[in-house]
Amino acid sequence: MDTNRSYRDVLRDRRLAGLLLGDLLANAGTGMIIVAMPVQTLSIHGSVPKAIAIGLVEAAPFLLSTLLALAVGLGRVRVPPRTLLIADCVLRSLTFTVLGVLAVTGRLTLPMLIGGLLFGAMFRMAGSSSRRLLATSMAGETGRFAVNGLLGLNTTFALYIVGPVLGGVIVASASAGVALFFDAGGALVLLVAVLASIPGQATSRRTRAALTRARAASTRARAASTRTQEALTRARATEDRAARQAPPEDRAGKQASPEDRAVTTAHAAGPESGWRILRRRPVAARLLVVEFFFNFFYMPIEVALPLYVQGRLDADASALGLMWGALGVGAFVGAALVNQLRNLPQRHVLIAIIGLWAMCPIALAFVDDLALALVVFGLGGLVWAPFTPVAYSYLQSGLRPDEQQQVVTLWTTGATVAAPLGLAVGGPLIEVAGSMGGLALSGGLTLLLLPIAALAVLRHASPRPSAETA
Template sequence: MTDASPVNRSYREVLRDRRVAGLLVGDLLAHVGTGMIIVAMPVQTLAIHGSMPKAIAVGLVEAAPFVLSTMLALAIGLGRVRVPPRTLLVADCVLRSATFAVLGWLSLAGRLTLPVLIGGLLIGATFRVAGSSSRRLLATSMAGESGRFAVNGLLGVNQTFALYIVGPVVGGLIVATTSAGVALLADAAGALILLVAVVLTVPRSAGDDGGRSRAAGVESGWRILRRRPVAARLLVVVFFFDFFYMPIAVALPLYVGDPLGGDASSLGLLWGALGVGAFVGATLVDRLRNLPQRHLLIAIIGLWALCPIALALVDDLTVAMIVFGLGGLVWAPFTPVAYSFLQSGVAAHEQQQVVTLWTTGTMLAAPLGLAAGGPLIEAAGTAGGLVISGVLTLLLLPVAALAVLRR
């Protein structure tokens, strides 16, 4: 496994392939709908939480989509289940659009309750993790080895621009002027758009290995990673990096109210600021291909850790947006660089198991971190929870250095 591929095409060269461009456009528009949910979901939760503590309710709702989806993705990553990536992504789009359409209608009708919301998210996101890894597998397989780094970077651009800029800002405005139910319906529409893009642009054979894994048996992704110790150790680092981030997601809706004194639109602006910084960082990924990727990943961890600590010291929305924007700038290259580094050392017939297991490991940090984040914020307060998140991430630095730099 090397730090960089010998030949990497640019963003512009990869986008000349109409099939790749079409899938990426569908991915972009789907992320806009999901970005609205970042703002709408906590607002909806706080409106129906009842007697349950606010932080606990937000944590449960944010964690629900990861439970069943993590179980399915683990079965795929460990070689227990073999489903073509295209099929998984289609199933994810269909189930997600149906679920959010129902939840949106119930919200608009005033009949949505917290148990129904949690149950809907639990079932409707069954293919979420597998679908996420399938997007990456399909796009990188169509672009080929020389286009892998650029595609991973463009997926990061899509995520930051749509998920953290356009989506939250539009979602905040929609929630403030109409209701959270409208944003839920918008996410259902985004899933349908991605479904159309997949059907029209992705060949049925994309992401497959020509039957090699079926002939030889599907090997566990963990067994494959064990043959690549750096990748296995990096997975552990990435898991805790994401785990220590999750209390921030629980704290932000409360942080906007006190000390910032804002509302849903302010929460959207704060996420939008992160997105602007992350978008700039993601567009610069293409310029980072010649840097030592191991050292780059460690630097990102250290710089991001300063962000929540700085937020805890801020009581002004404008300053908070600047801090969060700078955090997004340094955080954005982490995922594209990590995935490119991982995929460069994995054979074609090993991609689905390894990438799905890797995605599952990183996403598993979300429900666990959110579940821990609720009690943490309740006990330490908003500012205390943000500081603890940053300090724990700083403590991850020496662990990351030993794990990634050791040959």
Template sequence: MTATTVTESAANRSYRVVLRRNPRLACLLLGDLLANAGTGMLIVAMPVQTLAVHGAVDPALAIGLVEAAPFLLSTVLALTLSLGRLAVPPRRLLLADCVLRAVSFTALGVLAVTGRLTLPVLVGVLLLGSTFRLAGSSGRRLLATTLVDDADRFAVNGLLGLGGSLSLYVLGPVAGGLLAAWAGAGWALFADVCGALVLLAAVLRCTPRTVAAAAAGGERASGWRILRRRPVAGRLLVVVFFFNFLYMPVEVALPLYVRDSLHGDASALGWLWTALGAGALVGAALVDRLRHLPQRPLLVTVIALWAACPIALACVGTQPAAMVVFAVGGLIWAPFTPLAYSFVQSGLAPDEQQPVVTLWTTGSTLASPLGLLAGGPLVSWTGTTASLVVSGGLTALLAPLAAWGVLARDQR
């Protein structure tokens, strides 16, 4: 198989053209956007809820545990699917994720608003209720890209990033912060339930079983074997893993940074995430303008520029300045995921999409729980601002390694 990159395809269509040509895709993307808005509320509400129930556990460690729990069992399942030969339709996996999330977060919401939620219960339910999280995440992307042809794939990955930026980091956090400050963080858990049900309806309505079955079925080669045919994609996976790993201490430090350095509350944390989302929204919209540019150098540039953002955040002490830094960070970060996925998916046969995308999603996302588990002790031992500087400094060291690994061409 030839390693064809995104930059070698001159026929990538724009967002507007792709949406106009594919009403089913527009319906699915709308469901995904609304579901992510509910999840975005948890970005603010979950740390606030954790701080309310952490008890004798160190706050930073408690946040790290809660943030990491949804990734553990979901990683095991996703690795089993991507490294094995049995294909499960992505539509079925996404539907299972929606149903399980709706049930588990309903239970958490009831316990939270009645004052009976404890940290062990919170961690345990998140662990079990997110079993299909990674498989469902890759399923969203697979279902969306299955609805279009090769020339539309870059736009679909960009639109997924655009919708995610709008809902996860703009609409969700500000709504979650306001709701947590007004009624309590527990009520925001029900918002994720509503989002899961909306996505469930969108998948049932917009993705026929015949279309979903085209992305998987029967037996096929494992994702690892397919990925080995494209060494540069494998090296990029390593780069993305460490990029995400080094970012995660920022998520652990941020609630404490808002409380201790900015002297803010849940709404202040929500506005900070919204600033990131506003920048990411602009950055995701600009991905449409980047579709004909060399993608590999852009990926390395994003890594190098992002490294300065946590360091700059550690150097400011006011809410407006922190929002500006985070907005610039979102602008820089946003193009990375759609560029990376478009590159990985290029040159793959239809029956190779699911194992590779699932393995890639799992491998890159595995960095999140590991980074969160490492971020808790790091923030606890070094302090909030120092941990931000460490995160940025190590990311800066990653940039030259990324240039060496990603810019090298496959010798085939």
């Protein structure tokens, strides 16, 4: 069985390295507006209450992008990932350029900002899943784990560390509106990287050659399938004759199961919806549940942490910044260390991550010293960071190429939508349970995912037999 390649090995492919560099710079631009967007909103909220205005602005990018992502994931219409990513880059760059111009000239209003984010982020989730699909397909099966790890490293470093720091500097030295131009610039950089790294089919000799080989293989497969069907027909005829000659009480259960018929006719039915794929692959469906709730149960921590720092630790806002910094540094180190996990059994690593992360908020609830809290939260980031690359790699290893887009898009949508839903539930939860109780409850609920994850990945060796590199 082939060994998973390292970060260095996959980065030797210049086209793939270019795409990942574009992803890094695009994430840095998005990280800047994490800081700039609330500041911009507060300057134009008018008569709308501040909290409501920020909530509307934060929710706007999720609405249409979620609907489009669900249409791609649950529907049968297939749009090439390259096309979706290009559409996302173009629309995002145009939208944030216009919003930036309006902001710096003092003409931006709250309805304009909400409307711009609503339509400008339409391809946000579909584009995010397309980045992963394109990068992992370029790396092949042995490079998939490394690419998922590098994408996680990009997100941790650019989106959560460098981007917010640079965004804060820009907001302080210029204005929040100027930061919007940097997000537009990041989208343009990613667009150039996509066009340069992944040429269209009409201009790519390598792609045409690959398609020719694929068509030849498909022809051979169809011929083999025809022979197999003929053999199956003869076998069924023999079985039917034997069944007719058998006593009536022995005939039960001889028909093919619905699952067998579904698998046999899957290719003949054309493109499948993500829902149908998940029904046929229960392992992937259970992992989607784990992915959603892993993110959902994390979000109350973001509500509880400021109260925990102020109350339990008796510290100020600078201590809160240190806590998030500790998590970010730990997550960066964890994302970098994903490379070292590439040849371990992914299903066991996935379960270990869930259990170890769950212990982090539980441990925090019993800590009343800032230095120790920083260590615990930093270790939590170290454990948490590998979850997404390991989970995606394990999932993709059990899917056929024609199933990747639907299921990966559903996963991206589930993981993203879990954030605002978790925040919405986290507020009332922390209000009732308190900061320490909320932290302990977050960890305890995450521990409940362990049986589901174990059922999903230990009951079978992999989502598809012989798909995992163990």
